[in-house]
Amino acid sequence: MLRKAGFMVALVFVLLAGCSGNKEETIIDKPQTDKEEVAAKPVNTYPLTGVGTDEEVNHRAVSVMVNNHPKARPQSGLSKADVVYEVLAESNITRFLAIYQSEFPENIGPIRSARDYYIELAKGYESLYIFHGWSPDAKKLIQSDYIDHLNGLNHDGTLFKRSSDRKAPHNSYITYENILEGAQKEGYSMEENTPPYSFFSDDETGLISGEDYKVAALSYGSLDYDVTYKYDSASEKYTRHTAGVRTEDQDTKDPVLLDNILIVEAIHKVIDDKGRRSIDLTAGGDAYLLQKGKRLEIQWVSKDGRIVPVSGETEVKLVQGKTWINIIPDQPGLNNSVKLSND
Missing domain, CATH: 3.50.90.10 (YerB-like)
Structure with missing residues (x-):
């Protein structure tokens, strides 16, 4: 009789342990799967960064x-x-x-x-x-x-x-x-849809073409305003420098880190004795696009007031992240204002 009772107690413990194990496995696995799915598929995309x-x-x-x-x-x-x-x-x-x-x-x-x-x-x-x-x-x-x-x-x-x-x-x-x-x-609304750019997806960045250049020096005709962009292969970002000094935030000391550099030439005309200008931002023209250490020769157009990079009739995709757009005079133009190198 004692043996039978002992056997029944042991059987109960085994069954309880099995149920407990199944319950724990279900609780742990399901939330992990849900979190992975949410992290992998963001609901929205920022229109100006593609992130x-x-x-x-x-x-x-x-x-x-x-x-x-x-x-x-x-x-x-x-x-x-x-x-x-x-x-x-x-x-x-x-x-x-x-x-x-x-x-x-x-x-x-x-x-x-x-x-x-x-x-x-x-x-x-x-x-x-x-x-x-x-x-x-x-x-x-x-x-x-x-x-x-x-x-x-x-x-x-x-x-x-x-x-x-x-x-x-x-x-x-x-x-x-x-x-x-x-x-x-x-009385201004702060809810407004911003017109988006076109961006590479994460698995498309290997499609970026162009000549390899890590440094782009851009002249505005004065050493105080001349710009240099330097590409860092490790971070895959560009830093910006003016007059030899890296551009960074005064308050946080964070550097300006860029993913796209778009350099466009546009018609500039001086219109008064103060040196003020008119700049044609509707005609379009030639442009350089710097991404991932490469330079692509393209064109730009005005799309509802925004400068947009194009190749023929097709909008050129940007790398996800931040973009700097330099507008330079058509005289002397891209070839004379921009120097590219790997130094």
Whole structure:
């Protein structure tokens, strides 16, 4: 009788252990499979970087005029911009139009004044345009309600703050928080679909063609504004340098790391005794595209106000990540303004 009872107890323990083991296996395996599936397939894609995300992507793009005078360097916030345009203002001085959509820095600046062709570019992204001051042509365009905007002339000392460690006009800054506050006060919607670029998928980057070049030196006619891009094979990113100094964030010290460099030539004309220019951003023309240490000779077109790389009638894909677009005068043009090497 004792033997029989002992056998029954042992049988119960075996059955319980088997059930416990099956239950534990089911609990552990199922969540792991679900997590792997979610991580492998992001729900959305950021329109200006091509990077996948599970977050909503309907945040309106914000375009900011950023000062590039030597006294304004290093700037704040450039490392987080999805796209940056670098274009001549007066003389051989360039300014940046930094476009943010996938991420926003806490602080951006120094902020500088508008020009009509920067406004046209900002409009192409359906963005909220941030600037401090204007040229006569830019003033006419802004006052015609052509684009939603925040002007530092109207918000100096409130939304726009002056830095104490620099002198005007190189010390105007705005925070992302104040951009949102200003948009709310002006009644601007911050939910807007941004026109997307075309991007390589992760398994298509091996299709990138072109000649191998690790260094591109670009001249704007002044050593203070000449640019050098250097490709790092390990990170597969480009760094940017002005006058021999690496471009990095003043606040975080993060370098500007780029995946696409688009250099386009456009017709430039000086229109007044101040050296202001008109720049034709609609005609299209020749361009260089730098990706993964290679240079591709292509063309550019204006697509609803944005500069888009093309080959024939086909839009050229970008590498997922951040893009810098340099617009240079057609005279002297690409061949004379850009020097490529592997040194």
